[in-house]
Amino acid sequence: METIEVRFTDLRRAAEQVPAFVEDRLGCKAECGLRTGVEEDMSITGLDTEELLLEFSEQFSVDLSQFDFTGLITPESVGNPLHLILFLLFLPVYAVAWTTKLLLGLVYLPFNSEAAISLIKKPISNPFASPPKPRHEILTIGDFVASAAAGRFVKRERVRFVLV
Known part of the structure; x- marks a missing residue:
């Protein structure tokens, strides 16, 4: 687990501003918690998630260049x-x-x-059904908050903040 030093005021500011930013960009006024899944709970996928990440990166000066988003963004599927x-x-x-x-x-x-x-x-299976989507990690509001405080994209579960 990586340790990141951060000032309390910066972490608090991120915890207040990031959920408001996400709610504003997605046009919803629901209460966002740190465990709220961006795609799962706020019903966006694919390019919408990517656009949200890019806007978030610009708004909060978060470096996205070194983070692999494979498995975090659900691809948009048209269906066969x-x-x-x-x-x-x-x-x-x-x-x-x-x-x-x-x-x-x-x-x-x-x-x-x-x-x-x-x-x-006992169900009768559908031989023509699409294969199940592979499980992916969930991108949460907490990841956005942690990234805003760290200055680069990080998964909240993989870092520990030390207040300075």
Whole structure:
């Protein structure tokens, strides 16, 4: 864990000004906490997040040049139209499969209710679904505050501030 020396007044100023800056730029007046996820809780992704970071960098004189944002910014995805077309084509097959599964579960219910309920609850997978997005680190308001106090972009969890 990296140690950063900072004056209390600078840290306090950052803690007051940064959430107000983010709320102003995103047009929301919700209460921002240090653990508020910029993308997850404030509903922005991709280029919007990048623009917010660049404006933040200019406003608070934060150097972004040495920080790798891979995994912090969710890419914007348009979706694959082929997946939707295939899903719509096979929708009747899914309807028949779900109906059959439900009827079999109801027939089997008097004999073994636990197995019948398990059969009914088990999902039918979609072979045309998009693969799940890889997990990424969450970019938080606390990261912005810590970066404003440090003068360069840092993840709040990876630094410790020492007041001077």
